[in-house]
Amino acid sequence: MEFFRRNAHPLLTDRPEPEIKQGLLLIHQVCNVLHRNPPHAAEWKATLLAKALHILNRHTAADIRHLMRWFVTNRDSQDIPPRLDFVLDAFDSFIDRARKECG
DSSP states (O other): OHHHHHTTOHHHHHSOHHHHHHHHHHHHHHHHHTTOOOOOHHHIIIIIHHHHHHHHHHSOHHHHHHHHHHHHHHTTOTTSOSSHHHHHHTHHHHHHHHHHHHO
């Protein structure tokens, strides 16, 4: 959040701060669950936060929790892209897989 404040990032003017924090939390959750390094500041600014906010608007917290559990059991799968932006882009399909494979 401090990075966005210092740089007067437009996302802070377009969205309420609690929503921004939820997006940042989602990005950190995905990184932690998949054992990935968190993105660098420039990456945040580019698109990751916008993608995370889009995901939060489309999916329930229960679906996201379910997917995080699926990520834990499948983190070494070649089906999960190595780049975080691609993981976020494929979120819908991963949620569908998690539902099918884990009930």
